[in-house]
Amino acid sequence: EVQLVESGGGLVQPGGSLKLSCAASGFTFSGSAMHWVRQASGKGLEWVGRIRSKANNYTTTYAASVRGRFTVSRDDSKNTAYLQMNSLKTEDTAVYYCTRCEDGAAAADFDYWGQGTLVTVSS
């Protein structure tokens, strides 16, 4: 059974940092691209960032709204992806999902999703 389990969410002050984790099982994690997608309360989905596999040099890309503040990484030995969030803003408040995708250059088939973890940025 495929599982993606996010953790690390919580309450953080504006300007603060938080690191989310996404533990994967049930599929070949090392060969997959891992994405992060967020959803503010009552709002739509927003793509955040991606990390490709080792075969593709762990290449990362980010949405303009988080570029320079967020970093996606992975540890294939632990089957875990991470989202390091720095310089957090109130508008970063959302449920953050990790999701898996085929490691094609432009593939958009996010076939497995975690349950999400809530990040609240507030003073």
Add this chain to the structure above:
Amino acid sequence: QSALTQPRSVSGSPGQSVTISCTGTSSDVGGYNYVSWYQQLPGKAPKLIIYDVNKRPSGVPDRFSGSKSDNTASLTISGLQAEDEADYYCCSYAGEYTWVFGGGTKLTVL
């Protein structure tokens, strides 16, 4: 990158068909055949129902179909059922290894 444009809501009666549109630009929807659709039930994670414009993952009923014309992608649900009531999101590759989602459409089964 602006979100793709979807109608806020659509509705239909059981057994009917509904179509949800997803309009982008030549830089996203119109430029690539990497459009996917997701169904999200309240309080749940999204579920992939269409990828690569018109392909269905295993286990997704063939009542769900996708298509694309120019800068607009469409999701059609035929033989509408009560359990289809959910939010639906489109997603497209947007170039430079970025992706963009639509604003979401709430489907109500009357």
